[in-house]
Amino acid sequence: MPENTSTDERRLLIKGATVLTMDPGYGDLTTGDILITGDRITAVGPDLADQVPGDAEVIDARGMIAIPGLIDTHMHAWQTPLKGLHARGWTGDDYQREVFYLREHFGPDDIHDATFSGSVQMLDAGVTGVLDFCHNVMSPEAAEAGLSAHRRTGQRALFAYGMLGSFGAPPEDHAWRLEHVQRLHEEINLGGDGLLRVGMALGSIEYGSMDRVTKEILLARELGMRMSVHQNPPGQIRALHEAGLLGSDIVPAHANAADDSELAALAACGGGISFTPEGEFGGGRSMTILNRAHRAGARPSLGIDTHARVSIDLFAAMRLTFLLMRNVDATTEREAGRWPLEHSPGVPLVQPRDMLEFATVNAAAHLGLGDELGRLTPGRLADVVLVDTEPYGVALGDPAAHIVLQTTPRDVDTVIVGGRIRKRGKVLTDLDPTAAGAATRRVRERVFADAAAQGGPVPDLGPVR
Structure with missing residues (x-):
């Protein structure tokens, strides 16, 4: 060799x-x-x-x-201490009510501890790289705390700086984010060692505006930063494409509602989707997106999304993705009367090795490191x-x-x-799992106490904290 x-x-x-x-x-x-x-x-x-x-x-x-090394392309590390909080929920509204409402109760120390805990758990589980979609940047200090935690753990991380502020926030809230992310780019992307990089978690079009997202994309392109975006409502990939903004440097997460023309546009620009199988399947979203994206050449990668719902385990995500894709093909064959004696050409679509490719080769490309990892x-x-x-x-x-x-x-x-x-x-050499657990407990104590003090709903912690 x-x-x-x-x-x-x-x-x-x-x-x-x-x-x-x-x-x-x-x-x-x-x-x-x-x-x-x-x-x-x-x-x-x-x-x-x-x-x-x-x-x-x-x-x-x-x-x-x-x-x-496995790479998670859609993870909200700040939600690590909320482990299990979304176990009973299954809709987007449940998520907003049970998990996302706590966002503004997190201070910089909470962002640091939560990110540290999640990163340690990922490394322990063989996840060497992550796109950390941090949509909880309520201050410059919060972003810097998350970055500090990634430096502390030494995981290879693309910290996707959340451009979505408080709902209904004034225009100034967006302006300081654009300015701050540019400073961080100069400090970390241009002056760092490459293990930690800053990207953008674009503001969701449905919560902000196309004008705001356009400003974010143009700045990121000017700086050469990678981007990711939550793609939940239908038609948003098409909107980006028609505006001339779609590119392989933007990784749409979820994208269950994308139609075949949108997937073709993604494939044509060399892009793909980040799929989070456990949360999306549990939320009743369409699973055909995986098969359609893979066939179209819009390369899928995988993410855990939120520890508030499932464990930090990309092996489980690969396994479920394989079974989901096989199920979509098998259901089509059965409904067409082609099962079990014969099946159409190209079925089954995937083998287990394809899942490993999703979590390594495709994921590396989505982080902008396709030639490096x-x-x-x-x-x-x-x-x-x-x-x-x-x-x-x-x-x-x-x-x-x-x-x-x-x-x-x-x-x-x-x-x-x-x-x-x-x-x-099977033992971490320079990180202590008990320190990660202690960090999780600190966040819970501070965040839930703050939520209670402000009259908000406090999660039921159960008999054991």
């Missing part, structure tokens, strides 16, 4: 893993090694021992599957996850199917971000 070079002399050898490179040119290695120099992969092959100096750290990965090949950033298949053994067939259909976060043995080991032997 080709070898690349790096200026950083730290070397790490992952030895003896089943390597899923997610690159057609390299394929899978039944027993392979990955050499990391500094923050990059420098070689991948069946036996790299002769290329490794004696001072290299070696990870014995026999019995493990190496995959690119998502595959385990020389020259790419070394974000790697090792999944332990023991003690019960690997599943038969495609090892990607083991990842998608058999794996849970408890099987994540090793997590590497930018060549640095963040978890090994």
Whole structure:
């Protein structure tokens, strides 16, 4: 296999893993090694021992599957402490009433603690990268607190700065956001190390206006910032397209109501959608969007959306997405009388490996890092996850199917971000899960006390906090 070079002399050898490179040119290695120099992969092959100096750290990965680090493209990390709050709700109105109304009770310390807790949990679960859609920026200090938390954890993060302020806020509220996000871009995107970047969480068209969203997009394009937008009502992708604003640098989240012409427009500009299967399926939204987007070439990626509803577990999201897409195809075949003896060409549409591609290759592209992440090949950033298949053994067939259909976060043995080991032997190396739990409790105490003091509804915490 080709070898690349790096200026950083730290070397790490992952030895003896089943390597899923997610690159057609390299394929899978039944027993392979990955050499990391500094923050990059420098070689991948069946036996790299002769290329490794004696001072290299070696990870014995026999019995493990190496995959690119998972990437969540739609996560509201600030909602991490609200875990379980939306368990009984299932509509958008429920979400607004049970979860979103608490937004303005969060101060900067709460944003920091919540983001820290969520980021730690993501790293523990093999999620090395995230688009953190922070639509709770009520002050410049709140945004800076979220960024500080991501720096503290060292997760690879695109912090999507929320442009949506308080409902009914005056125009000045929008002006300071535009000014502040530009300053953060200069400080972090131009002056940082690349592990943390700032993007834009565009204001929802239905809550703001097309004029406001246009200003946001034009500024982001001028600065070269990535964007994401909640796409819930029908026709909004078309509106962006007709205004000449649609591009691959905008990732619509959800998009269940998008029609085929909108998906074609997304595909034509090289874009795709971020799909959050558990929340959308539970909310009764149309699931045909996945199959239609995939067939149209509007590449899907995956997100957890909110910990207020489901666990931080991209393996579960991949598994449910696979089953949903298979169900849509199977239902079509059954209703057409083509089941079980025959089925139409191109059915089934997806295999488990496609789900892993959604959470790695497609997700990396949606973060604007398609040439840097998502595959385990020389020259790419070394974000790697090792999944332990023991003690019960690997599943038969495609090892990607083991990842998608058999794996849970408890099987994540090793997590590497930018060549640095963040978890090994199923234990985080430099982050304390109990500190994340304590941060969650602090947020609950402060936020719920503030809500009660202002006469708002306070969630029922149950018998155990």
